[in-house]
Amino acid sequence: MALSALCLLAALWLAVLMVRDRTPDHLLLNLLAVIEVGLIVHLVLGIVHVTSDAPADVSTWEYIGYLIGAALFVPVGVVWSSGEKSRGGTGVLLLAVLLVPFMFVRLADLWAGGA
Amino acid sequence: MTASKQRRSGAHQVLLALYALFVLAAGARAAVQLATDAGRAPVAYALSAVAAATYAAGWLAIRRASVGRTGFASVMLWVELAGVVTVGTLSLVERDWFPDASVWSDYGIGYGFVPAVLPVAGLLWLRSQRPPV
Numbered sequence: 001m002a003l004s005a006l007c008l009l010a011a012l013w014l015a016v017l018m019v020r021d022r023t024p025d026h027l028l029l030n031l032l033a034v035i036e037v038g039l040i041v042h043l044v045l046g047i048v049h050v051t052s053d054a055p056a057d058v059s060t061w062e063y064i065g066y067l068i069g070a071a072l073f074v075p076v077g078v079v080w081s082s083g084e085k086s087r088g089g090t091g092v093l094l095l096a097v098l099l100v101p102f103m104f105v106r107l108a109d110l111w112a113g114g115a
Numbered sequence: 116m117t118a119s120k121q122r123r124s125g126a127h128q129v130l131l132a133l134y135a136l137f138v139l140a141a142g143a144r145a146a147v148q149l150a151t152d153a154g155r156a157p158v159a160y161a162l163s164a165v166a167a168a169t170y171a172a173g174w175l176a177i178r179r180a181s182v183g184r185t186g187f188a189s190v191m192l193w194v195e196l197a198g199v200v201t202v203g204t205l206s207l208v209e210r211d212w213f214p215d216a217s218v219w220s221d222y223g224i225g226y227g228f229v230p231a232v233l234p235v236a237g238l239l240w241l242r243s244q245r246p247p248v
Contacts, residue, residue: 062147080132088125092132099136 003038004101014094023085032074039071057113070103127181130237134174141218142167156215162202166218169195180244188241196234
């Protein structure tokens with residue numbers, strides 16, 4: 001949940017950058033690095049969690065797929081936006097950080113058996 | 116210089132990212148569902164695979180259009196829109212064909228209606244790419 005809050009903060013920041021037509025600054029990249037470390041920890045804990053004490057109807061591979069996906073968006077977004085110094089490039093990064101909380105929602109759905 | 120600067124708003128980058136995302140999302144979904152339980156809703160799952168292929172073609176079309184070759188995109192985006200509208204309508208009219216949802220079921224409700232908005236956004240962007248006649 002703290003990760004979702006950080007992602008929304010980063011998203012807000014990126015939206016401001018887009019309006020002012022600036023590219024991501026160092027402080028934002030540091031925040032994204034913190035988020036990414038958190039996501040990798042989340043990935044490892046999540047795999048342990050789902051393989052040890054998941055309810056039987058939780059699809060393990062689907063769950064792990066979403067965990068990996070959640071950890072990949074931010075680095076892909078950073079690489080993409082650094083190669084594309086424009087408002088649209090920053091928009092791609094904004095999209096990436098918004099997808100992370102969405103993945104958390106899907107993970108919670110999967111865990112609850114809603115698939 | 117001014118011409119190249121104008122091209123650098125990069126709005127199509129966001130479209131490309133969304134299309135790539137939907138190639139993955141629809142493709143992975145279709146692959147998993149066809150591989151694990153194809154018999155449950157064969158029409159819906161096959162249409163998800165069609166959606167994934169459409170997004171791959173759409174991605175290519177937008178890439179080409181961003182360097183001035185708009186021909187393919189001006190056809191492909193209409194095909195995509197027609198696909199969303201047709202499948203979305205069928206999913207409401209012919210409920211029996213969709214025991215499980217497809218990507219374009221109910222006009223993409225499972226994806227926050229982004230599949231319905233995407234081709235329209237693409238076509239609007241395409242209009243801005245062409246010099247007014």
